Amino acid sequence: MTYQTQISKGIEGWQATSEAVLGETPEGTRILKLRTAKARGGLSASASVCIRKGEDGYATETTIIFQDFFKSGIALQPCKRVTEKAIQSAHENALEHMGQLVKDATAFYEGQSQIAA
Helix, strand or coil, X not given: CCCCEEEEEECCEEEEEEEEEEXXXXXXXXXXXXXXXXXXXXXXXXXXXXXXXXXXXXXXXXXXXXXXXXXXXXXXXXXXXXXXXXXXXXXXXXXXXXXXXXXXXXXXXXXXXXXXC
């Protein structure tokens, strides 16, 4: 599956992000975000899940620390200079793990719903 990637440069330097929709909840849409950015020793990706709720063109994203899915250290790649090209290459490597991350996040929330029931 292909994912739309956004590459941007902000106060923390270059970063790339991609998203996958995991499903709908009563609060909003559950989204898995894959973000590649500068890390200690090079470039690394992290995956986190949030609930996006949009009303009248204004969207909010909510994450509950220690209760929502999070994984870091995905596709660590050594890098001396963080450039747009380096971020793009590292993010493409991280996207190879996206299918498994979607499965892991889905299983994580299925396990939570079974515990709550």
